[in-house]
Amino acid sequence: MPCPSLRSTGPSSHPVYSPARPLPCMHELQGPYHLDPFTPMRQGERLDQMSERDWLDERLSMGVKLGLDNCREILSRMGDPHLEFPSIHVAGTNGKGSLCVKLSAASSSSGNITGLFTSPHLVTVEERIRIDGRPVSPVLFDDLLEMVRQASEESPAISPTYFETTFLVAMLAFSISGVDRAIIETGMGGRLDATRLVDADLCMLTTISMDHSEFLGPTLEEIATEKAAIHRPGIKMIALQQTDPGVIGVIEEIGGEDLLWWPYIQASSNKWESYDPLVEAVSEFLGWKPRDTECVWPGRSPNFGEDWAEGVTTRLSAAHNAESLESDLNEIEVPTVVLFGMSKKADLRKSLDPFMAEISMDHIFPKVVFTEPISGRNPAVTVEELSEIMEDYGIGYVPSKVEKDPLKAFEIAGSMARELDADLLVIGSVYLVGDLLKYMVERDELNLWEVLTAH
Template sequence: MDAPRTAPRTPEEALRFFQALNPSGIKLGLERVRDALAALEHPERDYPALHVAGTNGKGSTCAFVARALEAAGHRVGLYTSPHLVRVNERIRVCGEDIPDAVFGQRILEVLERYPSALSDPMTYFEFGTVVALWHFSRERVDVAVLETGLGGRLDATTAANPVVTCVTPVSFDHMEYLGHTLREIAGEKAGIFKPGVPAVLSQQEPEALDALLRRAEQLAVPVQVEGRDFGIVPGSDGTLSYRGSGWSLDGLTLALRGPYQRQNAAVALACLEALLARGVAVTPEAAREGLATARWPGRLEEVAQGPTVVVDGAHNPAGVAVLLEALRSLYAGRPLHLVFGVVADKDRGPMMRALFPLAASVHLTPLDTPRSLAPERYIAEARILCSRVVAYSSLEEALAGARADAVGRPDGVVLATGSLFLVGAVKRWVDRSLGAMR
């Protein structure tokens, strides 16, 4: 146990206390979070929640659902991770990030009621989760949408009290914590299931689906499965049609780009139907508006022009696969200049083999995290896959190199991907350099 920390006395000191927790620290388990929530008299029980796990698509699915619930007139809490630019992005009410002053005050309130966090600190994610659940209670939200951080069974968000759960596509990621087979990883994701609480499942690989369905059967969880019980299909006019357990919706449009968003939208609509059945009022009209107006930064997001600069948070092989499908749809025939950075514990080989041969140039950058893999460590691998590869010591240099190459080729596109750390850093750089880049 660490030595007791000095209790912060002001919101500013409270924010510094939180930021001093290790953002990269991982301690799987629910005991600390459950103890804290008990000391806070269980704020997570003050509102119904949707709890979303999965490897890819969680954030977009949460964004679709939250926006639709807001369109239905609800006061909605949204908790997601990681953040791209500021930690405040993780905790939102009705689409607004938690303000610094309120964030700091909530931390003070949690520490006052649970001073054990000073002598036996929780992880950054654990403490942030407790603050989010407390904040949603203080803000009297009507419903909350919660995204898991890692896995499900032992993730801090699993201490919440959902009325509907959801698992988006399961693939290989965080294998050192979740297992080395799809069955093992899906079993960890299925840890969010609660006895009798309905679950919505996206289409899955057979091995993953079998693990999810087995766990659902053990807990008597009613299940809706994409492709069997609901789905979205494209229409000839470019709009989409949804068929679910009760809703039949035609003429749907999506605010989020990329063909893979169709699946996220279908899962979101099925979640909304399940929430409706559990007493959360939402109409097909509100669902339609939610799909058409949702925002989710960092996914196929164009952040600058002249040349076009796109950021995407793909950071595992499955994420890269759907990114490539979107690139073929949106930027066909345009030379791709890749800015790529990766953390050391990711399975970079399949990502590189999928992306690098398609790129006119590759610009390797370090990331602003202790987990960053130095470009020199894998530049030799990269040069086997692309004829023009350059390693840089900073993101600014990598972006400058990629943009210079893109300007020299007609319709060149700069794509920054490989890590959400990279996406956040590019967005911060664009904000600082907005005048020069546009």
């Protein structure tokens, strides 16, 4: 079918304001990053000794806390940096990070200085905040983190969560760097996600499926309501065509005349490539003229890390819920050894349904290795628990190997794949991918900052 087009009704207007506390220019901040914004760190400094990082890490214990009031107040204290640039705001259950990085590449290629905010990170927190595809430097991150901390400690003191803190740092980074536009991925939901505060001139919805139901609600309709609430009256919202009638009804009610449906992307298709026509349409809608939209989404996009295991074609997947696991497993067409590890979640067994079904009935997966991610907000599902869940399914299938250490597990799975002349799939958690990425950077003596560059 022909590629649908989107027609812009003209540029949106953005508020003009007098900040309560004007942000400093780049040269007014301490540090050498005004000469090179991507210098990894100041000479002689160690990131693990920075008190601001300790303060940030303390935020992890706060967990998830949805709501806009805290970030709205802290942003106000810092002069509302989030209102200095237009943003594309993207929500959805799966695929929103891939869509965001493709939009960022198209915007940058069109000559716009483009900020990109995504989460979670694979290896280092700076990668959540990119400018023209490159993570901001630890030097810049630390100085802006200090500003966020100072603003939050003004009376009355406010305690932002880890995610909220990184979002606030991103808004400062984009403002100080003079971005022309930002691409913003929601953290969770949309209606009460801190990113809802950005000044969006376009909103986008990817897939809607069950995930984080303990926070967003136990039904698809409730989850759709939370995510579709990124819509702003009078601002166009592009939504991937959904299949559930209840979800469709919710999105149409919220989006109203501003809603534009985009043809459904089959769950079994290559989502990475299938977003290209949508990005082309958005580029036309916003008047972009991208010269080159080639980009890499570290740890997620096809071909990234394919040579990590010697003599074995390796694929990395951050799929961690039922929809994304089913989609990525369905893409496998050749015999593949699976390395699987997950972080704990409320709907763990429901998320595992498609995985258990596929590996037990499809001979394309000759061997499976269970492991445990090291990093992440939540603890890993133990290999014992994964094995018990598999046994509970009553399918008479057991993993080929269990190994708690993901680095050892990767070597074991790679050896199995070589013996079978099979491919290797790493799947189940973005944190598992991050653990292996850090290992590969150290093993092969790679430049981490170059590896983490998206475009």
